[in-house]
Amino acid sequence: MSNAAAISVSDLTKQFGDFTAVDAITFEVQQGEIFGFLGANGAGKTTAMRMLCGLSLPTSGKANVAGFDLYKESEKIKKNIGYMSQKFSLYEDLTIRENNRFYGGIYGLTDQQIKEKTQFMLKHLHLESQADTLVKALPLGWKQKLSFSVSMIHDPKIVFLDEPTGGVDPITRREFWTMIYEAAHRGTTVFVTTHYMDEAEYCDRVSIMVDGRIEALDTPAALTKQYNAKGMAEVFVQLARKAKRSDN
Amino acid sequence: MESAVKVERVFKNFQSGKTQIEALKDISFEVGRGELFGLIGPDGAGKTTLFRILTTLMIANKGNAWVDGLEVVSDYKEIRKRVGYMPGKFSLYQDLTVEENLSFFATLFGTTLEENYELVKDIYVQIEPFKKRRAGALSGGMKQKLALSCALIHRPSVLFLDEPTTGVDAVSRQEFWELLRKLQHQGITIVVSTPYMDEASLCDRVALMQDGRIMDIDTPKGITQKFSKPLWAVGAADMYSLMNDLRSDERVDTCYPFGQYHHITFAEVNQEVQGIEKSLVDKGHTNLSIQKIEPTIEDCFMELMNQ
Amino acid sequence: MKQFFYFIRKEFYHLLRDRRTLFILFGMPVTQILIFGFALTNEVKNSRIAILDNSKDEATTAIIHQLEASRYFDIVENLNSYAELEPTFQKGQIRLAVVFPEKFQSSLLHTNAAPIQLIADATDPNVANTLTNYASAIIMDYQNSMKETQDFPYTISTELRMLYNPQLKGSYNFVPGVMAMVLMLVGAMMTSISIVREKELGTMEIILVSPIVPIRVIVAKMVPYLLLSMVNIASILLLSVYALDVPINGSLTLLVFECFLFTLTALALGLLISSISDSQQVAMLVSLMGLFLPTIMFSGFMFPIENMPIPLQVISNFVPAKWFYYIVKDVMIKGTGLETVWKETLILLGMLIVLLTISIKKFKVRLE
Numbered sequence: 001m002s003n004a005a006a007i008s009v010s011d012l013t014k015q016f017g018d019f020t021a022v023d024a025i026t027f028e029v030q031q032g033e034i035f036g037f038l039g040a041n042g043a044g045k046t047t048a049m050r051m052l053c054g055l056s057l058p059t060s061g062k063a064n065v066a067g068f069d070l071y072k073e074s075e076k077i078k079k080n081i082g083y084m085s086q087k088f089s090l091y092e093d094l095t096i097r098e099n100n101r102f103y104g105g106i107y108g109l110t111d112q113q114i115k116e117k118t119q120f121m122l123k124h125l126h127l128e129s130q131a132d133t134l135v136k137a138l139p140l141g142w143k144q145k146l147s148f149s150v151s152m153i154h155d156p157k158i159v160f161l162d163e164p165t166g167g168v169d170p171i172t173r174r175e176f177w178t179m180i181y182e183a184a185h186r187g188t189t190v191f192v193t194t195h196y197m198d199e200a201e202y203c204d205r206v207s208i209m210v211d212g213r214i215e216a217l218d219t220p221a222a223l224t225k226q227y228n229a230k231g232m233a234e235v236f237v238q239l240a241r242k243a244k245r246s247d248n
Numbered sequence: 249m250e251s252a253v254k255v256e257r258v259f260k261n262f263q264s265g266k267t268q269i270e271a272l273k274d275i276s277f278e279v280g281r282g283e284l285f286g287l288i289g290p291d292g293a294g295k296t297t298l299f300r301i302l303t304t305l306m307i308a309n310k311g312n313a314w315v316d317g318l319e320v321v322s323d324y325k326e327i328r329k330r331v332g333y334m335p336g337k338f339s340l341y342q343d344l345t346v347e348e349n350l351s352f353f354a355t356l357f358g359t360t361l362e363e364n365y366e367l368v369k370d371i372y373v374q375i376e377p378f379k380k381r382r383a384g385a386l387s388g389g390m391k392q393k394l395a396l397s398c399a400l401i402h403r404p405s406v407l408f409l410d411e412p413t414t415g416v417d418a419v420s421r422q423e424f425w426e427l428l429r430k431l432q433h434q435g436i437t438i439v440v441s442t443p444y445m446d447e448a449s450l451c452d453r454v455a456l457m458q459d460g461r462i463m464d465i466d467t468p469k470g471i472t473q474k475f476s477k478p479l480w481a482v483g484a485a486d487m488y489s490l491m492n493d494l495r496s497d498e499r500v501d502t503c504y505p506f507g508q509y510h511h512i513t514f515a516e517v518n519q520e521v522q523g524i525e526k527s528l529v530d531k532g533h534t535n536l537s538i539q540k541i542e543p544t545i546e547d548c549f550m551e552l553m554n555q
Numbered sequence: 556m557k558q559f560f561y562f563i564r565k566e567f568y569h570l571l572r573d574r575r576t577l578f579i580l581f582g583m584p585v586t587q588i589l590i591f592g593f594a595l596t597n598e599v600k601n602s603r604i605a606i607l608d609n610s611k612d613e614a615t616t617a618i619i620h621q622l623e624a625s626r627y628f629d630i631v632e633n634l635n636s637y638a639e640l641e642p643t644f645q646k647g648q649i650r651l652a653v654v655f656p657e658k659f660q661s662s663l664l665h666t667n668a669a670p671i672q673l674i675a676d677a678t679d680p681n682v683a684n685t686l687t688n689y690a691s692a693i694i695m696d697y698q699n700s701m702k703e704t705q706d707f708p709y710t711i712s713t714e715l716r717m718l719y720n721p722q723l724k725g726s727y728n729f730v731p732g733v734m735a736m737v738l739m740l741v742g743a744m745m746t747s748i749s750i751v752r753e754k755e756l757g758t759m760e761i762i763l764v765s766p767i768v769p770i771r772v773i774v775a776k777m778v779p780y781l782l783l784s785m786v787n788i789a790s791i792l793l794l795s796v797y798a799l800d801v802p803i804n805g806s807l808t809l810l811v812f813e814c815f816l817f818t819l820t821a822l823a824l825g826l827l828i829s830s831i832s833d834s835q836q837v838a839m840l841v842s843l844m845g846l847f848l849p850t851i852m853f854s855g856f857m858f859p860i861e862n863m864p865i866p867l868q869v870i871s872n873f874v875p876a877k878w879f880y881y882i883v884k885d886v887m888i889k890g891t892g893l894e895t896v897w898k899e900t901l902i903l904l905g906m907l908i909v910l911l912t913i914s915i916k917k918f919k920v921r922l923e
């Protein structure tokens with residue numbers, strides 16, 4: 001069981017009428033891996049991620065997430081994954097504590113568990129004094145770090161991060177990624193999409209989607225070598241320029 | 249007046265509920281004519297507030313500012329005739345076509361697309377195939393280019409672009425900066441703000457902003473040359489434990505992850521790198537590599553933040 | 556199960572922390588009950604009536620006395636001739652006139668019958684009906700009380716005349732009301748939303764940082780809704796005249812002019828609302844709560860103003876729709892001209908000037 005992939009996807013496809021958003025993608029993500037899922041807007045990565053989170057049913061293909069089948073056991077999948085996105089994370093008009101109690105309750109944690117996790121989280125982020133502050137009063141960087149912690153409140157096997165860092169200063173961004181490193185170290189699989197190409201270099205492996213297909217999948221080091229690039233940004237630009245879809 | 253933009257000890261506060269937010273604290277700088285000037289900083293640094301003061305949309309609590317030789321408070325009407333402004337989120341009329349947007353903005357400034365065609369030609373040819381499409385149906389990159397055209401259409405002397413590349417894919421971002429360079433050759437002063445540190449190197453001079461203050465102003469090269477210590481890039485098979493080991497080492501001053509390598513500085517300026525290397529190997533690290541590197545703007549930004 | 560309760564609790568947090576919505580959810584019903592309960596009533600009290608007493612004898616005096624004593628009526632005019640009736644109604648000062656013929660008491664004594672004329676202003680047919688019923692009832696009462704002292708029964712017959720709206724058509728009343736509502740809605744709400752939308756989109760910033768003079772922006776924003784309102788007026792009038800048989804008895808030019816005036820007032824209000832709203836939702840809410848609702852409640856077309864407690868009557872004077880409704884009813888249904896409505900027109904004009912001045916001053920040339 002310990003060698004089983006955290007996510008395994010085979011010929012996964014999603015069609016909207018005539019339009020094939022995701023075109024038979026195949027890949028695997030190992031447990032404890034930090035997997036970067038990149039692609040231009042319109043390349044299909046958001047659609048693919050939605051399918052993996054159980055938010056949308058594939059048109060065809062197979063997928064296993066956290067050991068459960070995507071079609072038959074989607075409810076079990078939801079209990080075992082966490083999700084965080086830049087657009088929405090915590091309720092701004094609730095306090096930190098209230099947010100935790102809500103999400104903890106949704107995932108079936110006992111009051112005691114919620115209390116302990118909240119305590120731990122606040123201590124780790126040095127936010128003990130802000131436990132009862134409304135989230136909207138916190139700076140963006142703290143909100144992001146908190147959202148990440150809350151998305152992990154039920155100790156999921158996999159956590160999906162959709163453009164998690166946006167607009168914060170470079171130090172805060174690195175603190176965030178350190179948290180991701182720690183989570184991966186503890187065995188959580190991290191599936192992350194991002195617009196910051198330099199962040200792609202924090203990942204163990206990266207996949208790049210173009211026109212609904214996966215055009216590249218390897219470690220950042222191997223990819224930069226393969227495409228003779230100075231960094232992931234260049235790799236991405238080279239691949240994206242070939243795209244027929246999305247932009248223009 | 250020599251400078252296209254001059255800011256002198258500007259302060260700006262906002263009231264948010266019960267708290268006072270100090271958005272700008274003692275900002276001073278100058279932008280020369282025809283310069284491509286970058287304001288680099290994260291959300292909350294004060295870039296948008298500064299832009300709004302310079303485009304006469306807000307008044308500073310303290311201090312003065314001049315654009316094109318005119319004072320921003322008393323001469324605001326004249327300034328509004330001469331500057332081009334592209335606010336964040338590319339404010340366009342979603343339900344008007346590309347053509348209609350352009351002609352509206354042109355007429356607003358008393359000119360037409362034909363009159364200043366030369367100026368926007370490079371950009372316009374890229375969006376021309378879509379001229380009958382509604383702005384709301386354009387991709388992010390296209391919207392960006394359209395918004396730029398609308399801001400340029402009246403041949404402003406100073407162009408203010410507030411985060412024009414945010415949320416746009418990497419390819420469009422590159423193309424956009426190429427367009428800006430070409431515009432610069434036409435004699436337009438361009439002031440751009442961006443949260444992307446790598447874009448700083450594309451400007452003539454940059455101001456690094458954080459928390460309402462300017463930490464440094466210089467050419468990109470000038471900034472990187474001011475980095476106080478030698479910078480090393482360290483890589484190994486297990487990056488996470490490498491980071492922990494480096495951070496717990498007393499000889500290491502700062503250690504920041506930079507993807508495939510960690511950037512570190514030492515507490516002692518002439519620290520011998522072999523000593524560090526040996527202790528890492530002893531701890532069991534494989535695939536170890538350590539090399540001296542040139543600091544990037546991002547390294548400098550973080551060093552300035554820590555000061 | 557716990558999931559479920561935690562979710563409910565979260566929803567309560569959201570609700571309780573949104574002050575604005577709370578105000579609407581709790582404040583509104585309370586206010587409405589109070590207003591509807593105490594102020595707005597279809598009941599008619601203290602209605603202004605006139606008496607034309609051509610006999611001035613014991614009987615008429617007794618009946619007049621009864622009328623005066625009743626809480627329904629307030630005798631405000633004692634007329635001296637038939638000629639005075641029309642102008643008094645035209646001026647809108649009375650809703651009902653009670654006319655006694657000459658030699659009323661002697662007719663009763665000698666022929667056991669006498670008529671009393673009840674002339675009502677039927678532009679509001681409901682009120683007209685109610686008033687004539689009350690008056691008839693009082694007269695009946697008097698008749699019955701006389702029976703006890705006389706041997707032969709008296710018959711006092713009441714002749715009803717419904718002025719301006721003999722068929723008691725409801726449409727005569729609500730067409731002006733609908734016009735007020737529509738103009739207020741289109742003019743104020745749509746203008747304010749249109750301006751605030753630019754603010755929300757961010758395009759307002761670009762417009763401000765351009766040579767265009769703000770006053771031109773304001774006018775440009777208003778023109779489409781001005782035209783739209785005039786089209787609406789045209790269609791309402793056409794439908795009223797041809798489909799509902801509502802007449803336009805007065806001058807059409809005057810009517811159109813008054814509509815134009817009111818529309819401009821609505822637009823100015825829209826402009827004012829836009830300068831205090833920072834989102835389209837707020838603009839819509841304020842337009843609905845602050846304008847539309849008062850227009851319905853205080854214009855007088857659903858609930859007669861004279862039946863409201865004094866404080867509310869005072870408030871209604873500040874509602875432009877009240878004056879407009881009055882003017883339109885007069886010009887359209889009663890067929891009067893500027894001579895009768897000049898005061899109200901002037902008031903509306905005054906409101907327009909004040910509102911325009913305030914809203915133009917408040918229009919922000921900068922972002923704060």
